[in-house]
Amino acid sequence: MGRFEGKIGLVLGVANDRSIAWAISELLFAEGAELAFSHLPGPSSERRVKQLLEPYNPKVVVPVDVQKDEDLERLFSRVHEEYGRLDFVVHSVAFAPPTELRKPYLEVNRAGWHLAMDISAYSLVAVSRHAAAIMPAGGAIVTLTYYGGEKVVPGYNLMGVCKAALEHSVRYLAWDLGRRNIRINAISAGPVRTLSSAGISGFDEMREHTARKSCLGRNVEAKELASTALFLLSDLSSGITGEVLHVDCGFSIVGL
Numbered sequence: 001m002g003r004f005e006g007k008i009g010l011v012l013g014v015a016n017d018r019s020i021a022w023a024i025s026e027l028l029f030a031e032g033a034e035l036a037f038s039h040l041p042g043p044s045s046e047r048r049v050k051q052l053l054e055p056y057n058p059k060v061v062v063p064v065d066v067q068k069d070e071d072l073e074r075l076f077s078r079v080h081e082e083y084g085r086l087d088f089v090v091h092s093v094a095f096a097p098p099t100e101l102r103k104p105y106l107e108v109n110r111a112g113w114h115l116a117m118d119i120s121a122y123s124l125v126a127v128s129r130h131a132a133a134i135m136p137a138g139g140a141i142v143t144l145t146y147y148g149g150e151k152v153v154p155g156y157n158l159m160g161v162c163k164a165a166l167e168h169s170v171r172y173l174a175w176d177l178g179r180r181n182i183r184i185n186a187i188s189a190g191p192v193r194t195l196s197s198a199g200i201s202g203f204d205e206m207r208e209h210t211a212r213k214s215c216l217g218r219n220v221e222a223k224e225l226a227s228t229a230l231f232l233l234s235d236l237s238s239g240i241t242g243e244v245l246h247v248d249c250g251f252s253i254v255g256l
């Protein structure tokens, strides 16, 4: 019997089969979880996600733009209606307008800053609030971040500032949700080639540098992020909340 047998989870952030959220979902399915999904509204993303999900036939697959409160309300009502509760959430969502992401941080405009912060950081707050309302017996939430939220990583720019806000949101949310037995943690992932990472200038150099400098001498694989997510979503990590766990082959502990 799988470790997630009888558990109901929600996954936000599957765009295609390279998405980190997809690697996590595949492992959750293998461990027996019942999963609900959201995807970005629009015919092409709907087609891609529904194709991926076909073998698993999930009951809830809802288009959601995390900038829209009404979309989030619809998603969580569907989950509540179908299952009556939620045990865990995977939040794997981020976006910044490509033009703003490529600029030096000094040059970022107000509209781009707000949009990136809204999708990449505030969405965790909104999602956590909705999720907590249908987690009567407690639960677990996991999100994805990157080292560029702690240190300056040239090229990561605006998204680094969003990740700093996301990581500190994890800590404040852990405080707000802890007495309700809801844990929330972040995985700080080493660079993995995905749709989103294609928008980061110098991404291949980042991967090459990380592989060379990390303790393990290589880059992390999506399946290693997935197994860490399952740890953080399961009772194996029952004493851990508000944590940012680096899954980066030891890159972040090296000073030079």
Ligand code: NAD
Pocket (backbone or CB within 6 Å): 012, 013, 014, 015, 016, 018, 019, 020, 021, 039, 040, 064, 065, 066, 067, 092, 093, 094, 095, 119, 144, 145, 146, 188, 189, 190, 191, 192, 193, 194, 195, 196, 197
């Ligand atoms: P991805 O492109 O597969 O996933 C990003 C997801 O965000 C997509 O599913 C996209 O549809 C969703 N999204 C964007 N705007 C949205 C909106 N307005 N409403 C709803 N959903 C929206 O790429 P990924 O690399 O798997 O990214 C997942 C998470 O992992 C992100 O938070 C990313 O910053 C983080 N991360 C990625 C890496 C990496 O190297 N790939 C490293 C560290 C952290």
